[in-house]
Amino acid sequence: MESQAQLSTSMSTSTSMPTSILNQTITKTITIGIQHPIAALIVIFSLVCIATRIVTSIQYRTATAVFRNEGSSTSPTPTPTPTSIHPPQPAATLPYWIPWLGHGLSFAIGGTELLARTTRQLRGDSSTSMSMSMYALMMGNSRHNIVTVPSLAQQIMDDRHAPVGGEAFIFRAMEYVWDARGSFEAIDPAALWGDIHAVLAGMLRESFVASAIKRTVETVERDTWNLVSGAASRVDQSIWEREARVEVLVSPQSQTKSQQQSHQQSQLQSQLQSQLQSHPQPQSHPQSHLKSQPQLQSQLQPQSQPQSHPQTPTIVEASLHPLIRYFVGEIASTVLYGRNFMENNPNIMADLWEMDSRMTLFMAGVPTWLPGMGMRGPAAARARVIAAVQEHHAALYRHLDGQDPGYRWSDMSDVSSVIVDRAQAFRKSGAQPRAAATADAAVLWAINVNANALVFWLLWYVYSTPGLLTEIRAEIRPYVQLRRPPPSGLSVNEAPRLAIDVDGLWTKCPLLKGAFFETMRLESRSLTYKEVRRDFVVTESDHDARLLGRQSPHAYLLRKGELICIPHGVHQNDEKYFPCPDRFDPRRFWVKGEREGESGRGSERRSERESESESKTKNEKTGVPVDHDPLDMRVHISNVRVDYGGMRVWGGGKHMCKGKTFAEREVVLFAAAILMQWDMVPVGPGGLSQWLHPGRNAGTGTLSPKHDVRVRLTRREGW
Numbered sequence: 151m152e153s154q155a156q157l158s159t160s161m162s163t164s165t166s167m168p169t170s171i172l173n174q175t176i177t178k179t180i181t182i183g184i185q186h187p188i189a190a191l192i193v194i195f196s197l198v199c200i201a202t203r204i205v206t207s208i209q210y211r212t213a214t215a216v217f218r219n220e221g222s223s224t225s226p227t228p229t230p231t232p233t234s235i236h237p238p239q240p241a242a243t244l245p246y247w248i249p250w251l252g253h254g255l256s257f258a259i260g261g262t263e264l265l266a267r268t269t270r271q272l273r274g275d276s277s278t279s280m281s282m283s284m285y286a287l288m289m290g291n292s293r294h295n296i297v298t299v300p301s302l303a304q305q306i307m308d309d310r311h312a313p314v315g316g317e318a319f320i321f322r323a324m325e326y327v328w329d330a331r332g333s334f335e336a337i338d339p340a341a342l343w344g345d346i347h348a349v350l351a352g353m354l355r356e357s358f359v360a361s362a363i364k365r366t367v368e369t370v371e372r373d374t375w376n377l378v379s380g381a382a383s384r385v386d387q388s389i390w391e392r393e394a395r396v397e398v399l400v401s402p403q404s405q406t407k408s409q410q411q412s413h414q415q416s417q418l419q420s421q422l423q424s425q426l427q428s429h430p431q432p433q434s435h436p437q438s439h440l441k442s443q444p445q446l447q448s449q450l451q452p453q454s455q456p457q458s459h460p461q462t463p464t465i466v467e468a469s470l471h472p473l474i475r476y477f478v479g480e481i482a483s484t485v486l487y488g489r490n491f492m493e494n495n496p497n498i499m500a501d502l503w504e505m506d507s508r509m510t511l512f513m514a515g516v517p518t519w520l521p522g523m524g525m526r527g528p529a530a531a532r533a534r535v536i537a538a539v540q541e542h543h544a545a546l547y548r549h550l551d552g553q554d555p556g557y558r559w560s561d562m563s564d565v566s567s568v569i570v571d572r573a574q575a576f577r578k579s580g581a582q583p584r585a586a587a588t589a590d591a592a593v594l595w596a597i598n599v600n601a602n603a604l605v606f607w608l609l610w611y612v613y614s615t616p617g618l619l620t621e622i623r624a625e626i627r628p629y630v631q632l633r634r635p636p637p638s639g640l641s642v643n644e645a646p647r648l649a650i651d652v653d654g655l656w657t658k659c660p661l662l663k664g665a666f667f668e669t670m671r672l673e674s675r676s677l678t679y680k681e682v683r684r685d686f687v688v689t690e691s692d693h694d695a696r697l698l699g700r701q702s703p704h705a706y707l708l709r710k711g712e713l714i715c716i717p718h719g720v721h722q723n724d725e726k727y728f729p730c731p732d733r734f735d736p737r738r739f740w741v742k743g744e745r746e747g748e749s750g751r752g753s754e755r756r757s758e759r760e761s762e763s764e765s766k767t768k769n770e771k772t773g774v775p776v777d778h779d780p781l782d783m784r785v786h787i788s789n790v791r792v793d794y795g796g797m798r799v800w801g802g803g804k805h806m807c808k809g810k811t812f813a814e815r816e817v818v819l820f821a822a823a824i825l826m827q828w829d830m831v832p833v834g835p836g837g838l839s840q841w842l843h844p845g846r847n848a849g850t851g852t853l854s855p856k857h858d859v860r861v862r863l864t865r866r867e868g869w
């Protein structure tokens with residue numbers, strides 16, 4: 151009895167000891183917490199984050215077990231004909247630290263680069279041998295399924311019966327990015343996704359493209375001569391020259407014609423000497439190319455028929471990216487919105503870029519007042535863009551009603567049919583003015599954000615790839631000609647202008663077109679977003695499974711309410727589908743067969759829908775890729791077609807890019823005009839430099855360069 155009492159006493163003592171220590175610790179912690187509330191919150195938050203990470207890591211390990219099991223049994227040489235299909239399962243959610251927010255902040259900051267990095271890491275995860283073609287991120291408490299292979303993307307974007315829609319994403323963009331304040335969602339859905347959306351779809355029609363491109367061609371023919379005018383005063387410069395910080399080094403006004411030529415020759419001679427001395431060997435960096443000696447020598451040859459125009463700049467320096475994006479933006483936006491709109495809003499482009507610089511943060515819902523995120527300026531720029539479009543709409547309605555639109559809107563006859571029809575469709579639906587203004591501001595952004603930067607990148611690649619400029623000039627020469635007006639008899643002659651056959655450029659110039667496709671592959675990071683309307687299953691193709699080194703295709707369950715994100719840029723830079731993905735290869739998209747112009751547009755549309763696997767089979771059958779030997783080009787070029795294959799840079803489904811047909815012509819048009827009219831060499835702080843890839847800012851859409859590309863431009867006055 152006594153010993154029992156002792157045991158129970160000792161037991162109660164031994165249990166009460168830790169309890170009192172625990173109590174003391176809790177009391178102490180609470181006291182510290184009360185004394186230092188911020189420190190306490192940080193500790194609690196950290197503990198919650200660690201717990202979240204542990205839990206999500208365990209969930210991730212469990213969800214990926216099937217991949218691991220298969221990975222361990224996968225032989226290095228995959229079985230040629232996989233057959234078995236695993237039961238469908240949801241994509242594994244990657245572990246994360248912060249509850250609710252999940253991967254949201256990393257995505258807002260890292261953009262599609264985060265997705266590319268994550269996909270690469272998953273592919274290269276040798277410990278698990280996982281080759282997932284779909285994984286999930288958590289953002290704002292919703293699951294975003296990230297699709298990385300073409301066969302899954304195709305089922306989601308192209309299958310008309312797939313229970314997905316892009317509307318939720320558009321509503322979110324209108325609310326968070328365009329600050330529609332509920333006005334967009336308030337539009338009658340039947341009108342919004344009926345008449346109003348149908349007007350956008352009309353942009354793909356030949357009637358719209360033909361007239362919009364005709365007007366663009368006319369302006370490009372006239373204005374390319376004055377891409378840099380040579381005017382030294384900012385007052386006399388165009389907006390694109392001012393933004394590009396154009397600096398006139400040698401002006402013709404100060405010289406006679408022979409002085410100009412000899413000065414230009416000696417300048418280039420000394421530049422060549424210094425360049426060859428300072429860089430005797432070409433750089434080994436894959437994306438940096440010293441201009442080859444023959445190229446520079448060819449620049450030193452006097453032009454065949456040099457004729458000086460009084461405005462001719464001799465040597466001018468400019469920042470290439472702003473020069474091109476403002477030049478293209480001014481012209482394309484004028485074609486769509488009319489001259490008055492651009493004249494009344496001279497800073498509209500600058501506002502668009504400023505807003506675009508925080509696009510992913512807007513989309514993530516980061517409040518504009520949050521300190522340290524740099525959102526105030528972009529939010530103010532956004533407000534100005536919306537106000538400008540709203541004022542334009544109000545004037546347009548007055549003009550359409552036969553009233554006086556006001557002195558700032560003296561000529562609204564040049565507003566494109568798309569913008570007029572959309573304004574009318576909005577009015578008919580009873581939409582609030584803010585809804586129409588934010589929606590058309592989004593279209594203005596869509597016109598400018600991708601195409602302008604692509605022209606810059608395409609030029610960058612053509613000028614910087616040894617030999618390519620010469621080849622492309624030879625190819626496009628029949629379609630871009632310089633016309634000099636007859637002498638006026640006055641002291642100042644009218645400036646020469648180009649004569650451009652844009653259809654010829656698109657259908658008969660596979661090298662230029664191939665360089666354009668390859669530029670999109672490397673520099674565009676388009677996204678397609680859809681939400682799942684009811685549970686459904688997508689299954690990888692055998693081909694994709696094989697490429698990922700697995701024995702059998704996987705099927706994924708997508709659940710109602712989840713989101714699907716297809717980051718096209720991740721696929722475009724995936725070495726499994728695009729060998730040596732960092733290499734710029736203007737012939738990568740060449741396929742042997744009828745030329746597009748000869749085989750008709752239908753065949754191209756068909757080929758766009760083809761999956762990578764299908765095009766691979768077809769290519770193998772027809773013996774592509776086409777021989778890349780540049781010396782052989784003329785033998786092959788007559789039989790070459792440029793095919794998107796599995797690249798889906800324009801997105802897909804109901805919300806596929808509506809500017810595709812316009813943008814395709816637009817980009818080759820601007821690029822061809824500038825390539826024929828201007829010579830360029832890169833310059834650095836100490837003079838002539840070398841073409842170095844300027845890096846990319848993180849983001850979505852076509853990326854902007856991280857560093858300035860300063861170039862020295864010389865106008866070609868005859869070819």
Ligand code: HEM
Nearest residue numbers: 596597600601676678799800801802805806807808809813
């Ligand atoms: C080379 C340049 C361009 C690229 C790479 C591009 C790409 C895209 C992509 C990926 C989408 C989303 C598609 C999806 O959700 O699946 C899109 C939408 C759109 N793009 Fe483009 N775009 C370009 C140029 C243009 C131009 C020049 C215009 C106007 C003239 C334009 C107008 C639009 C419109 C209106 C939408 C929304 C379509 C809808 O909601 O139905 N885009 N674009």
